[in-house]
Amino acid sequence: PVIIESSAVIKDGKVTGLRGFIMDISDRKQLEYERQRISKLDSLSLLTAGIAHDFNNILTVIIGNISLASMIIDGEDKAYKYLQKASNAVNMAKDLTEKLLMFSKGIEPNKKIISAEKIIRETVDLCLYNKTTKCIIDIPEDLVNIDADSVQIGQVFQNLIINAEQAMPKGGTIKITGKNIDLSENNIYNLPKGKYVEITVSDEGIGISKENLQRIFEPYFTTKDKGNGLGLATAYGIIKKHGGFINVTSVVGVGTTFVIYLPSSMS
């Protein structure tokens, strides 16, 4: 996109020419688009926070009462198995509200100074199931530490790696890179100036269409039959809560790259 502005040059009452300029506004458009996307996610997260918080309190009461009831009745009692079933369902509901709380930045990270590489390697070992999926980790030795909750950040990578694997049903390679980065004032990510760790997770999968790309971080957005659409929403909330930024680029049929910025422990 460009802006064209021009005006006539008039001499002795006659138009003798045109004067103007053409300005490329691609960057400005991109920035506007980013801001819009983020403000939509932020208002969604505000709404989610309230609901999830109230739900969580109610569920805690239900769980407490089910376990009290289970304690006072006999294991042989007919009611016992129904209480068990209720308890399983409540635990699933609890799990769900926890994910929504993650999206809405409602869970405080338990921060420690840790190596992003260590979390990445552990997560890759943990969650690559298919033999047809390879993973290359390319992280320099001097990658600085981050001040982060290792469980939460592990969850982010787990979600990204599982998505990458699912995007490559015939197999392929996931590439994970790391880099130290200095962000200056007024960077396009709207992050405070400082030292960051940049992690990218790329796949060679099916890619994401332009329409879907705008929505993938929304809770419950999924294109999968058995998806729940909470993986990226929780990733988004966790990274934001850590003072970082997550973004995505994708080409349909070629692959997808997620980029994460996390503040270094030195900043």
Ligand SMILES: Nc1ncnc2c1ncn2[C@@H]1O[C@H](COP(=O)(O)OP(=O)(O)O)[C@@H](O)[C@H]1O
């Ligand atoms: N690596 C990827 N390649 C292609 N599409 C992806 C990728 N990661 C996420 N997506 C898209 O984003 C949607 C939301 O992802 P997610 O929040 O993890 O939920 P789910 O995996 O349960 O669908 C997916 O359904 C898919 O359409």
Ligand SMILES: [Mg+2]
């Ligand atoms: Mg997922």
